[in-house]
Amino acid sequence: MRVIVVGAGIAGLSTAWSLAKRGAEVTLFEQGPVPNPLSASGDQHRIIRRAYGGQGGYQRRIDEAYEAWDEMWADLGEKHLVDTGFLLVSQTEGDEAEEYRDGLVAGGYPFEELGPEEAARRFPFLDAGTIRFAAVSPEGGVLLCQKIAASMKRWLLENGVDLRENAKVAAVDVAGSVWLENDEEITADHVVVTAGAWVLGLMPELASELTTYRTAVAYLTPPEDLREAWENAPVILDVGGTVDGYVLPPVAGTGLKVGAGIHKYESAPDENRVALEGEGEQIRDYFGPPFARIAEYSVSDVVTCAYTFTEDEHYFAKSEGRLTVVSACSGHGYKFGAAVGRRIAGGVLSGDTDAMRIWLEARD
Template sequence: MNRARVAVIGTGVIGAMTAWQLARRGLEVLAFDSHSPGHDRGASAGESRIFRTAYKEGAEYVPLLRRSGQLWRELEQASGTRLLTRCGGLTIGGSEHPDVVAVRRSAEEHGLDHEVLAADAARKRFPQHRIEDEEVMVLDPEAGVLRPEPAVQAALRCAGEAGARVLSHHPVTGLAETAGGWRITSAGREFDADHIVFAPGPWARALEPLRALPVEIRTIAACWFAARDVALHRPDRLPIAIRRHPEAGFSCFPVLDGVAIKIVPHHLGWPVLERPGDLPRSVTPEFARGAADAAARLLPGVVPHPIRIGTFAEGFTPDEHALLGPLPGARHATVLTGFSGHGFKLAPVFGEIAADLVLGTEPAYDISRLDPDRFG
């Protein structure tokens, strides 16, 4: 059989899922990464990620999220690894807050199961959150928590079992278009490919063919707080949550390590970086204090001093929707980058769409909103 050679550059969650989808369709896949799978220098690490189906970022994502949910289950079965715990998800805020309104709209438009709890009911059911009288909770029972590091490793393991070669600690340092594809330089060797899938996350603009893409690198920090009653904060009692309060905004994750819940503050800023390699390994005292204040104010069941802080780099586009499609100005190249803080849950379906694009098959979903050429 004359198999197409596809190179995947980057094996964060997006490249790993793409490699899996390409390899299971019988393509010859060679995947490169500067680091090892599940590393903590990019966007796909930090213990937990949110999966949601009622989507404030746009109701048009719902079909993609449904497909992603199926593929997460397929990957769990194929790899024998538990990756997604459907613990439910809460959006918490004033009933007129745009995110609360958007989640309700998304659920209503697509007939998704959901429940709206007024303040009293919310306090009784989820005492882990301090709720103001005018706040509501929207409960999405299909939401849950994903495990990022095992997910990346599971997808690459399945890709490997389907024949893909995964080259860790292989930074791609040279790229040249040839008559029929690409020549790639990595770790002092050259490789030929018929097609390249670029999945470099926040490193996009460090690669010459992607230099013009509008991908800004930002630091996102996560803070862990010890739970006083661990049992009350495990996934069987505490859904993932997105909190919108006039004084603080954050995403919140149940205890997975037996000790602490995690929050990712949204109200303290996500500083821009020149290069992902400049990622600071800690946060400023102001950030740590701001996160602690938010925990003290809104999470009554935790000790409000962070016991662990992690920093991660992510690529953002100007409209905070990803770039996914043929690479403008190049032949035989597909790009997936700029996931703007919400790409993890969708990675399996984005990998499937990338495989369609490589094979020249029309994807089953409308991805025009993600056109890499939309900024001109």
């Protein structure tokens, strides 16, 4: 079977990987280099975690996500996952950190709850006076995106995938054809679009179901006396309060990254990609509280990102004729990347794309 994959973020790379392993003839198009620094998969690192609040379907799918990553590490001959564990920090009653904790309780997953003083003793970057409780679990960690993409690129080329970088697809159709910007037409038995935030450029009719947002993350340099604490910290899934904030520690050569869910607005993926003056400091300041001495953290870099969102924040998947479109919703995308690729490949090769869609939407 000949399959074209459009977009070489983690979903496209993993789909090409899984298709090639199952004997398909794969052509993978990417509009930029691999990894592409403008894509959500091109940043330094992303979180994998169990806690999911009210979205129990995704919480239960983490087991398969880990299994798929393990299969990929075996193929690549190297593991690009740092097992840090994860931390939740609640500031106000009923905040998202508390919802995540309650989801762990409901699922019967292990964690340790800490009072404010104990949390600040164990994690000295926290201000005990601003938090209600913390919860820590050994399960979870940091996926090293750029290293994964580089290793995947090598594996795909070594295993017969026709990977075409800097080849932008201008159009697709349900009959199994894609057209490049130079008007070249390529046909296959099936086309899979995993173009991330650029999907509406190919399929504007999906605008009623997908919305593209621009956001940004900041990389910080902590005070020197807190550097070691951060280097040994778990990922922080939520810092509580109202900012929907998350933190990735500086591990394996990465930086200390902070991002906030409230820091986003609607935008086309190629627009507003330059960080604004003072934007890094604005993102940093969302985190004080619960971090102590936030003004002592300097901003080393600001990276803009573009994501698609569905209204209910579940994956989007749709198949028609010889065309399948899959789009992740915000941060769901990366942690499930290897499993998503396996599911897409299975659906395309078997013809059962409904089962693929049901798994991706994770409503059960």
